[in-house]
Amino acid sequence: MSRYLLLYSVLFLSTAFAQAQTLQGKVISGEEGVEFANVWIKELNTGAVTDSLGNFSIKVSETGKYTVQASRVGFQTSQIQITLPLAAPLIFQLTELDGGLDEVVVSGTMQEVSKLDSPVPVEVYSGNFFKANPTPSIFESLQNVNGVRPQVNCNICNTGDIHINGLEGPYTMVLIDGMPIVSGLATVYGLTGIPQALIDRIEVVKGPASTLYGSEAVGGLINVITKNPLNAPLFSVDGFATGWGEVNLDLGIRSSLGSKVHSLTGISGFYYDNPIDNNGDGMTDLTLSKRISIFQKIQVDRPNNRVFNVAARYVYEDRWGGQMNWTTANRGGDQVYGESIYTSRWETFGIWQLPSSENLNFQFSANGHSQNSVYGNTIYIADQYIAFGQLTWNKTLGKNNFLLGTAYRFTHYDDNTPATSSDLGDQNKPSVIHLPGIFVQDELKITPTQSLLLGGRLDFNSVHGSVFSPRINYKKSWNDNTTILRLSAGNGFRVANVFTEDHAAFTGAREVVFTEELRPETSWNTNVNLVKKIYTNGGTFIGIDGSAFYTYFTNRIVPDYETNPNQIIYGNLDGSAISQGVSMNLDFAWANGLTLTGGATLMDVSLEEDGIRTRQLLTERFSGVWSIGYEFFKSGLKIDYTGNVYSPMRLPLLGELDDRDAYSPWFSIQNIQLTKSFGEKWEIYGGVKNLLNFTPPANSIARAFDPFDRGVAFAADGTVIPTPENPNALTFDPTYVFAPNQGRRGFLGLRFRVQ
Structure with a gap:
């Protein structure tokens, strides 16, 4: 038995x-x-x-x-x-494959550190993140990032800026490889024409970063990190076309000059020449554009692994929008209305580690932006040149990691408007600003799981004088970095720049008026960030990243659209402004190939003057984004469903008689894509953008039928007189815009890569 x-x-x-x-x-x-x-x-x-x-x-x-x-x-x-x-x-x-999402960040502390170890909360998005919804530019790709919204500022020329947590474009600094390149108006050009195949990752910091980066980094910064030439594909091509006739092509080439010099070349082209007027207002729904961009990066191997790389980029764009029968022969005339913009922009930037026993790095950038624009019969010609240099010294002493730096920025701006005329009015007087500064930062490793970051910056503006920006950050982690708490407080400042403030560059329908010499804005920000990572026994990953933020402004520079419908009046707010809210990012990954990324931001951006509190124009209270992907491992097929949703925004009306809605509706832009892989080199992808076919109201452009205001009666003070032919006292105005006019369209693309 x-x-x-x-x-x-x-x-x-x-x-x-x-x-x-x-x-x-x-x-x-x-x-x-x-x-x-x-x-x-x-x-x-x-x-x-x-x-x-x-x-x-x-x-x-x-x-x-x-x-x-x-x-x-x-x-x-x-x-x-x-x-x-x-x-x-x-x-x-x-x-x-291409640098991946290696969790190394530089934007928070100006040094390469693990994202988990950074005391400053930094959001990281790999180049592959944006492949779920391919677009012709990074500017458009950012629509899938929580708390970041590409804002189109003109229904006709379609130029825009980047909003972070509700703050407008001039508050967003854009960097390429850590070097300041653009802000304000130039944001749309700085994020256009970078071949996406050359992007390693994009880092987003929300909240003031002026302690390290100076003026403009008030609302936050976007740092575009390009690939290390050693990790980039030998050759890559990515091209797609849409049902509207848009064609985009990106090329990337890696090469070597000998054994120590490595090169990365990128060429990006965009072509759209198909006027469409689906809303029937007589104006193009989408700006026509021809754009070419060339990018070159060189990296040199040096003794003792010292760093030296230099990069340059050139962008040229010819874009126009307006009445459907407009041609270049009508440029600048008053018979057929069109907004035509010729942009020529160059940039160079790099880093050189000095041959010293100490860790000394010299970083530099320079750019030139030339713009020749006409808005109907209004001509706007502007040139801006910026040079930037920065020397940093990094030293670790015991538990302290010191960073000491000195920086200098030179800005030269000239245009054909009264903004750069002399006091006599008959002579030109370009704006020239010198901005030297010094900064210091100390990261103290209190314990293996706790760190404290202290920093301060002193800048001297040749026009406005000295500005001081301090900050403090604290980080605590638990359970092998699966739970992280970050506390931050800091100061930001912004010196007004004519080129970013002059909205003639956005639309010629209004005159730009400065009521005073604009004083620097100052902001104070606090932020609480909590990160939690969960790994279940069933092989599921859950990531939670939540933040609460509060920013208080003094001397806020506010555009007034409402006092005079023919003007945008700029001045410092005689009061205060706040931006406050909470945001949450969620990441889910299941072992069967299903991934879900979602985010939501609830915020209040408002202004207070003379005891009256008003909500900021063109700012949503709630926004949400999502990206759902599923990979069929056996067939090499992947499906991606992406989208965003926005709550109503207060819109700029043309007076009390304007009968258009004062607030935008809830709206959502959703996209779907299928990608099929053939081995490791080929991919075919296609799908539909704007599945719900959402577009703004057809009357978004006021008096689109009378762009030269021939049927408008004006009083002596410039205000509009209601008449039987114009009972609502409107003028031609394309600034009542909160979403793109481009409706549903299909797209088809091809990727090829040799690793």
Whole structure:
């Protein structure tokens, strides 16, 4: 009896082992574990997601031969044939495809640190993140980033700026590889024409960053990090076309000049020449555009791994919008209305690590922006040149990591408007601003899980005098960085720049008026950030990133659209302004290939003057974004569904008689895409943009039928007189805009890459 019982026990245990066992292993890149990688057993249609150290564990019901696949955005997919049971853990070594999302950030502290170790909250989006909704420019791609909204400021010329947490474009600083390139109006050009195949990642910091970056970094900054030439594909091409006739093409080429000089070349082109007027107002719904951009980056290998790289970019664009029968022969005339903009822009930037035993780095950037625009018969010609240099010294002493720096910015601006005329009015007087500054930062590692960052900056503006900007950041982590708390407080400032304030560059329908010499704005910001990562036993990853923010402004520069319908009046607010709210980002990843990223921001941006509090124009109270992706591992097919939603915004009306809605409706822009991979080199993708076919009201352009205001009666003070032909006292005005006029359209694209 005991013999049979023993035999039965052995058979039972053998069967149980065969039916229930665990496949364990690790996914690594180099020597580091790869977090958030999908490990999938194809034959069993089951898998898991790696934890923060790259480990995974999958329960398998039966022994046998299987194909196991490890994949992660930004890495080359790896497959291994195995036979279960295995005697040792399974190890996957992944190769970076294009830099990936390596969790290294520089924007928060001006030094390369792990995103988890950074005391400053930095959001990181890999170049692959934006492939879920391909667009002709990064400007448009940012519509899928929580709390960031590309704002179109003109229904006809379609120029715009970037809003971060409700603050307008002049408060957003744009950097390329850590160097300040653009702000304000030039934001749309700085984020246009960068081949997306050359982008490693985009870092977003929300809230003042003036302590490190100076003026303009009040609302936040966007840092576009281009690829290291050593990690970029040897050759890449990405092109797509839409049903509206838009064509976009990006090329990337990696090369070497000898063994120590590495080069990365990018060419980006966009072409759209198909006038469409679906809303029937007689004006083009989408600006026609021809754009070419050339990007070149060179990196030199130096002794002791010292850094030297330099990059340059040139962008030229010819864009126009207006009445459907407009041609270049009508440019600047008063018979057929058109807004035509010729833009020529160059940039150069780089970093040189000095040959010293100390860690000394010299960083530099320079750019020139020439704009020749006509808005009907209003001509606007402007040139702006900015040169920037910065020397930093980094030193670690015990638990302290010091950063000391000195910077200088030179700005030269000239145009054909009264803004740059002399006091006599008959001579030209370009705006010239010198802005030297010094800054210091100390990151104290209190314990292995706690750090404190203290910093301060002193700038001297040649027009406005000295400005001081301090900040403090505290970080505490628990449970191997799966729970992180960050507390931040700091000061930001912004010196008014004519080029960013002069909205003649946005529309010629209104005269720009400065009521006074604009004084620097000052803001104080506090922020609380909590990050939580959860790994379930079933192989599911959940990431939670929540923030609460509060910013208080003095000397706020506010555009007044409402006092006079023919003017935009600029002056410092005789009161205060606030931007406050909460935001939440959620990330989910299931082992079966389903991923979900979502975010929402609830905020209040308002102004208070003479005891009266008003809501800021063109600012939503609520916004949400999402991206849902599912990968069919066996077929190499992926589906992406992306979108955003915005609550009503207060819109600029042309007086009390204007019968258009004072607030925009709730609206949502949604997109869907299918991507099919053929091996490791080819991808075909296609889908539909703006699935709901949402567009603003057809009457968004006031008096579109009379763009030269020939049927408008004006009083002596410039105000509009109601008449039977114009009972609502309107003038031609395209600034009543809150969303693009472009409706639903399909698109089809092709990617090819040689690694």
